[in-house]
Amino acid sequence: xxxxxxxxxxxxxxxxxxxxxxxxxxxxxxxxxxxxxxxxxxxxxxxxxxxxxxxxxxxxxxxxxxxxxxxxxxxxxxxxxxxxxxxxxxxxxxxxxxxxxxxxxxxxxxxxxxxxxxxxxxxxxxxxxxxxxxxxxxxxxxxxxxxxxxxxxxxxxxxxxxxxxxxxxxxxxxxxxxxxxxxxxxxxxxxxxxxxxxxxxxxxxxxxxxxxxxxxxxxxxxxxxxxxxxxxxxxxxxxxxxxxxxxxxxxxxxxxxxxxxxxxxxxxxxxxxxxxxxxxxxxxxxxxx
Numbered sequence: 416x417x418x419x420x421x422x423x424x425x426x427x428x429x430x431x432x433x434x435x436x437x438x439x440x441x442x443x444x445x446x447x448x449x450x451x452x453x454x455x456x457x458x459x460x461x462x463x464x465x466x467x468x469x470x471x472x473x474x475x476x477x478x479x480x481x482x483x484x485x486x487x488x489x490x491x492x493x494x495x496x497x498x499x500x501x502x503x504x505x506x507x508x509x510x511x512x513x514x515x516x517x518x519x520x521x522x523x524x525x526x527x528x529x530x531x532x533x534x535x536x537x538x539x540x541x542x543x544x545x546x547x548x549x550x551x552x553x554x555x556x557x558x559x560x561x562x563x564x565x566x567x568x569x570x571x572x573x574x575x576x577x578x579x580x581x582x583x584x585x586x587x588x589x590x591x592x593x594x595x596x597x598x599x600x601x602x603x604x605x606x607x608x609x610x611x612x613x614x615x616x617x618x619x620x621x622x623x624x625x626x627x628x629x630x631x632x633x634x635x636x637x638x639x640x641x642x643x644x645x646x647x648x649x650x651x652x653x654x655x656x657x658x659x660x661x662x663x664x665x666x667x668x669x670x671x672x673x674x675x676x677x678x679x680x681x682x683x684x685x686x687x688x689x690x691x692x693x694x695x696x697x698x699x700x701x702x703x704x
Contacts, residue, residue: 440459440460441459441460442457442458442459442460443457443458443459443460445457445458477655478655478657538552538553538558539552539553540552540553541553541555542659543555543651543654543659543660543662544621544649544651544660544662545660545662547578548577548578548581548662549576549577549578549581549608549621549649550575550576550577551576551621555610555619555621556569556610557571557576557608557610558575558576559571559572559574559575559576562607563636563637565636565637565639566612566614566639567611567612567614567615567639568609568610568611568612568615568622569609569610569612570607570608570609570636571607571608571609571610572605572606572607572608573606573607573608573623574606576608577606577608577623582606582623583603584685585623585625585647585664586601586603586606586625588647588664588666588679588681588685589601589625589645589647589666589668592666592668592677592679593645593668596668596670596675596677597673597675598643598668598670598673598675599627599643599670600627601625601626601627601645602625602626602627602628603625605625605626605632606623606624606625607623607624607625607636608621608622608623608624609621609622609623609624609646610622617648620648620649621648621649622646622647622648622649623646623647623649624645624646624647625645625646626643626645627643627645631643641669642669642670642671642672643669643670643671644667644668644669645668646666646667646668647664647665647666647667648664648665648666648667648693649662649663649664649665650662650663650664650665650693650694650697651663652697661683662683663680663681663682663683663688663693663696663697664680664681664683664693665678665679665680665692665693665694666678666679666680666681677690678690678691678692679691680692680693680695680696
């Protein structure tokens with residue numbers, strides 16, 4: 416039986432409210448939004464993240480200098496002990512000192528039959544590009560005369576500079592990319608070599624350029640308006656080290672009427688690397704410098 420409550424009884428203490436358990440998360444210091452139960456809701460703070468310290472890149476090591484060749488004597492002869500032999504002076508039988516070899520004088524006819532005529536020195540060959548693929552001089556320029564020049568580049572014909580098989584390979588790869596993009600194919604002629612001038616993005620760069628028709632050729636070369644670009648840039652992997660002969664093929668195809676532009680990169684052995692410029696393929700960390 417429950418005893419009845421009387422008015423004279425002292426008031427009962429209210430029941431203690433149970434406090435919610437302490438949160439397991441760190442909350443943002445703010446007023447928050449109170450809920451129906453009286454609990455105040457706050458946003459959870461993001462965990463603190465310490466940014467890693469940037470480490471400067473080590474400079475690229477310079478290639479070691481080649482060792483100097485051993486010096487030899489005039490005739491390269493050595494005695495039994497490995498020392499160079501001394502030339503013995505012969506006496507003519509009269510006790511007079513031996514005569515020195517007198518140099519033959521030119522009689523105005525080139526030494527009789529042209530034996531003393533010096534041949535012209537061969538032109539220096541490029542140390543970066545393989546002469547079996549493309550013939551360039553020591554300054555990485557063709558040996559043939561300039562056909563046309565504008566403010567961007569000098570133009571040379573591909574004939575006698577590029578090997579026919581390499582020219583056919585470039586055209587085949589270029590038209591493969593054009594078919595993928597749904598663009599007109601490039602024609603096999605004319606084929607031009609373009610050397611970029613100093614005021615361009617890649618000064619001294621070597622390009623091989625084809626055209627979709629004669630009109631596109633004239634607009635691109637003479638007026639500098641290349642609306643339908645069919646271009647390939649020879650991009651060396653290294654210009655100072657052992658891998659100087661590894662030259663990548665970086666293609667650029669555009670069409671101003673269809674608003675299309677794409678880049679493709681092919682390795683020296685003909686492997687497709689990606690749809691990007693070969694500079695980005697070989698130097699992917701340039702974006703973070």
